[in-house]
Amino acid sequence: MTVKRSTPEWLEEAVFYQIYPQSFCDSNGDGIGDINGIISKLDYVKKSGFNALWINPCFDSPFKDAGYDVRNYFKVAARYGTNEDIVRLFDEAHKRGIRVLLDLVPGHTSDKCRWFRQSALPARNRYSDRYIWTDSGWSCPQGYNWVTGNADRNGAYMLNFFLNQPALNYGFNKITDPNWQISYKDKRVKPTLNAMMKVIRFWLDRGADGFRVDMADSLVKNDPDKTATASLWRKVRAMLDRHYPEAVLVSEWCNAPVAVNKAGFHCDFLLNHRGKLTDLAFYRREGNKGTAYFCKSAHVSAREMLQLYLQELAETRGNGYMCPVSGNHDVERLSYFLDESERRVAFVFLLTLPGVPFVYYGDEIGMRYVAQQSKEGGFHRTGSRTPMQWDADLPNLGFSSANKLYLDVDRGADAPCVAQQMRDGGSLWNEVRTLAELRKARPDLHSDGEMTVVQCTDDGVLCYRRGESTFVALNPTDEERVLRVDVGGILFETGSFRRQNGQTLLAPQTAIIFEKQGE
Ligand code: GLC
Ligand code: CA
Secondary structure, eight states: OOOOOOOOGGGGGOOEEEEOGGGTOOSSSSSSOOHHHHHHTHHHHHHTTOOEEEEOOOEEOOOSSTTSSOSEEEEEOTTTOOHHHHHHHHHHHHHTTOEEEEEEOOSBOOTTSHHHHHHTSSSOOTTTTTBOBOSSTTOOOTTSOEEOSSSSSSSOEEBSSSTTOBBBOOOBSSOSOTTTOOBTTSTTTHHHHHHHHHHHHHHHHTTOOEEEETTGGGSSBSOTTOHHHHHHHHHHHHHHHHHOTTOEEEESOSOHIIIIIITOOSEEEEOSOTTSHHIIIIIOEETTEEOSTTSTTTOOOSHHHHHHHHHHHHHHTTTOEEEEBSOOTTSOOHHHHSOHHHHHHHHHHHTTSSSOOEEETTTTTTOOOOOOOOOTTOGGGGGGOOOOOOOTTSGGGGSOOOSSOSSOOOOOTTOOOHHHHHTOTTSHHHHHHHHHHHHHHOGGGSTTOOEEEEEEOTTSOEEEEETTTEEEEEEOSSSOEEEOSOOOEEEEEESOEEEETTEEEEOTTEEEEEEOOOO
């Protein structure tokens, strides 16, 4: 079943900025970022060209997975502030034309959540079926992760991710053991989805503009083609269409034909999954060598990178958007894979693709991946979660006045910082800001505008038309290349190009955006 619905209009021009609240700005000097800190930087967000935010989980939590282990969905974590603070964040953001998505974690809670503590009691109660339990503490069937021996209830409970993240029970699609598996259609599991709808409505009623949805494909178990999981999300979408037509759900699924067409998400992330656009564009490596399209020495055609993407773009067009990302809190930063000259070309691509782009905080100034000891279940991800670098002349680069920080800032002498890049017209920040502004100002570059490839050659050149008359030409390689398309009026340029004997030559690592009537 495919849903055909219109998406909220504001997505057309949306350029998102992802904020990891722990690490953005500490307003009260306790060493950790907070909501008031985010509010104090909304002018920066706007000035940088962004008009929408996604904020990683900021709810009450024991923080065994940086907040993806929610203890209370209805309460802002004390370390970030109060519910009143976040309502003020919504208001202040809206005043500046900025939308705010929160992070919904529907697949699991913390094992310290009240629902789970009730569920773990031996006596039957209204939460007994809220999580997935086997019918005996000795029974831990293969194919899932279980915890047993940790509660008085005679059963093992299923995990959705880490040890402290028990899976919420949305039922099973294919049932292999009726003694403890419940169908996703059974009324005993309906309260789980209802509870999640309540969470959604609670925050939308207070001014949130929607949610990024964590592990959105993980709800129904033994659901190989995800039809059952999709059917639950369609119910959520129907509720939104009815009561909150401006609200948006962005899924962590990385399969837009299913997430958008079948489950009814407005948007789906393009993550680093193998074969997906951002993997082939930014991340791919063989051994120590970068083989992604934007590695200057890779010299690969854009054909492979675009193949699946263009197919899925065609399949989902009109139903919702794919979201290319510069990175996120789960992967090494973009600067780990691409140097600055490579990223300058890559950002032109990211910000001129159809769909809704997301920039991870700090990527707009080229923050580094700082490998270090794991924090709050981050493991290798911790290096991408370090504090935002505001000003090289301030203590802790302007993130906090505390002596001891939640996570240390990049102490490198040349750590890139906002204040310094704002003063430098040629900085990466200025490039990202200019591109974001250009995108918003040109309907051709909006989320829904068409993308037509006009040159995609083995030498690495890619040129595409967006909408009616906007062209993007890329030469990510470290050699000069021939552009076979006549260049029109230049709208943006990084690198350079020249004309010689009737040919246009793109200098190494050049990206240009130009306008001319379509051909
Ligand atoms: C998602 C989040 C990640 C988290 C996991 C479990 O992948 O992005 O940070 O650890 O889900 O909730
Ligand atoms: Ca603080």
